[in-house]
Amino acid sequence: MSASGSGAPSGASGSASSTKKAFPRVDLQGNDLPPSPAPSSPHGGRRYNIATELVFTEGSDQYNASSVPIYQSATFKQTSGSGGGEYDYTRSGNPTRTHLERHLAKIMSAQRALVVSSGMAALDVITRLLRPGDEVVTGDDLYGGSHRLLKFLSTNGGIIVHHVDTTSPEKVLEVLNSKTAMVLLETPTNPLIKIVDIGQIATAAHEANPNCLVSVDNTMMSPLLLNPLDLGADIVYESGTKYLSGHHDLMAGVIAVNDLTLGERLYFPINASGCGLAPFDSWLLMRGVKTLKVRMDQQQSNAQRIAEFLESHGFKVRYPGLRSHPQYELHNSMARGAGAVLSFETGDVNVSERIVESAKIWAISVSFGCVNSLISMPCRMSHASIDAKTRAERAMPEDLIRLCVGIEDVDDLIEDLQRALVEAGAVNVTLDGIHAAQAESS
Numbered sequence: 001m002s003a004s005g006s007g008a009p010s011g012a013s014g015s016a017s018s019t020k021k022a023f024p025r026v027d028l029q030g031n032d033l034p035p036s037p038a039p040s041s042p043h044g045g046r047r048y049n050i051a052t053e054l055v056f057t058e059g060s061d062q063y064n065a066s067s068v069p070i071y072q073s074a075t076f077k078q079t080s081g082s083g084g085g086e087y088d089y090t091r092s093g094n095p096t097r098t099h100l101e102r103h104l105a106k107i108m109s110a111q112r113a114l115v116v117s118s119g120m121a122a123l124d125v126i127t128r129l130l131r132p133g134d135e136v137v138t139g140d141d142l143y144g145g146s147h148r149l150l151k152f153l154s155t156n157g158g159i160i161v162h163h164v165d166t167t168s169p170e171k172v173l174e175v176l177n178s179k180t181a182m183v184l185l186e187t188p189t190n191p192l193i194k195i196v197d198i199g200q201i202a203t204a205a206h207e208a209n210p211n212c213l214v215s216v217d218n219t220m221m222s223p224l225l226l227n228p229l230d231l232g233a234d235i236v237y238e239s240g241t242k243y244l245s246g247h248h249d250l251m252a253g254v255i256a257v258n259d260l261t262l263g264e265r266l267y268f269p270i271n272a273s274g275c276g277l278a279p280f281d282s283w284l285l286m287r288g289v290k291t292l293k294v295r296m297d298q299q300q301s302n303a304q305r306i307a308e309f310l311e312s313h314g315f316k317v318r319y320p321g322l323r324s325h326p327q328y329e330l331h332n333s334m335a336r337g338a339g340a341v342l343s344f345e346t347g348d349v350n351v352s353e354r355i356v357e358s359a360k361i362w363a364i365s366v367s368f369g370c371v372n373s374l375i376s377m378p379c380r381m382s383h384a385s386i387d388a389k390t391r392a393e394r395a396m397p398e399d400l401i402r403l404c405v406g407i408e409d410v411d412d413l414i415e416d417l418q419r420a421l422v423e424a425g426a427v428n429v430t431l432d433g434i435h436a437a438q439a440e441s442s
């Protein structure tokens with residue numbers, strides 16, 4: 001399916017009447033349906049640079065509220081016995097959610113965005129497009145929760161899932177066939193920070209099967225750094241729990257597409273199951289997304305310094321901002337930055353555990369994208385839902401430490417990490433030695 005052939009009316013403004021005409025209404029099988037209440041409208045395209053677009057919004061309520069109100073209402077009164085209101089029931093649509101969806105569609109360079117209750121709910125909605133017998137091709141370094149959901153579908157839903165090394169387009173090509181209904185990519189992968197060539201794989205997948213949908217999990221990058229739809233993906237989704245919201249105070253998932261019929265097929269399970277994002281969480285996410293650029297800029301520059309610091313101590317660091325990353329060029333040909341997640345190995349799982357437990361500013365926590373810095377051991381935490389045998393087959397080092405860098409003062413972060421490394425015996429120096437060397441060089 002071509003990502004560009006959306007057939008969307010350009011510059012549609014999103015008034016109730018124009019929106020209803022703009023959206024073909026179909027069920028999961030593509031059969032026509034009557035118009036849905038208040039779908040999000042196609043955006044009119046970006047006019048300004050991203051930092052401006054993140055905070056700039058048009059359209060509000062009848063009072064021109066600067067911050068879109070939280071429409072904390074399950075139901076909406078209708079104008080007649082046969083309906084007639086723009087909204088009827090919050091499971092089907094809510095003005096706060098619609099405002100956020102329109103804003104995100106603009107930010108994600110998409111014709112339509114849909115917001116749901118978590119990143120996993122977003123993937124669940126996307127996989128409702130699949131039918132028993134369909135094949136899915138995905139990576140062998142996949143977020144643990146995505147692996148778990150796909151495993152459930154292959155065990156119980158008749159879906160055949162191929163996990164291959166998606167950093168090699170040849171490996172993907174080997175398994176692509178006319179039954180491949182979906183290719184599911186993540187880049188950089190989590191937690192091994194491997195890079196996947198979205199454009200090359202999307203082209204190959206569409207050639208193998210023109211109906212194959214290429215979905216990209218963009219959680220590690222956010223729309224600020226990467227637009228998979230521009231590279232040929234059909235569907236982009238992300239966990240809004242991470243960079244988009246930025247404060248670990250909500251769970252959310254976002255799905256974005258250019259094909260409006262596909263958008264309606266994705267809306268169907270959201271309405272049918274009731275996983276659309278609640279009004280208060282929609283409001284919180286709308287507030288969070290406005291600071292995405294300032295947060296990410298700071299997180300990214302901190303992450304770069306920290307990656308260089310660890311590398312200078314001889315650790316094998318995985319971060320696409322380092323020239324030593326084997327796919328540095330590929331990443332930078334697709335993305336506008338390296339993000340703020342990096343991982344490194346110590347060679348000893350006990351040493352890694354001591355580092356994690358010695359750090360003070362770095363909170364021991366799963367997740368990433370938050371303003372606070374986090375440290376974790378993926379094999380025991382975020383990726384524990386992948387069994388030990390599979391982790392070993394996929395060469396996931398048990399001693400791997402993942403750092404998710406926040407916006408704190410970078411010197412404090414480095415000093416805390418340095419102390420933890422010394423206390424854990426991971427570097428062959430004493431703190432006195434490090435301080436003496438620092439005093440000498442300053």
Ligand SMILES: Cc1ncc(COP(=O)(O)O)c(C=O)c1O
Nearest residue numbers: 118119120143190219239241252
């Ligand atoms: C890459 C990636 N995709 C998806 C998810 C799922 O998001 P959520 O936790 O919001 O369900 C996560 C983390 O949880 C993730 O790291």
Ligand SMILES: N[C@@H](CCSC[C@H](N)C(=O)O)C(=O)O
Nearest residue numbers: 143145366367368381382385
């Ligand atoms: N217990 C959770 C673990 C969530 S991991 C969150 C995040 N994606 C990360 O990579 O840290 C679960 O079982 O899903």
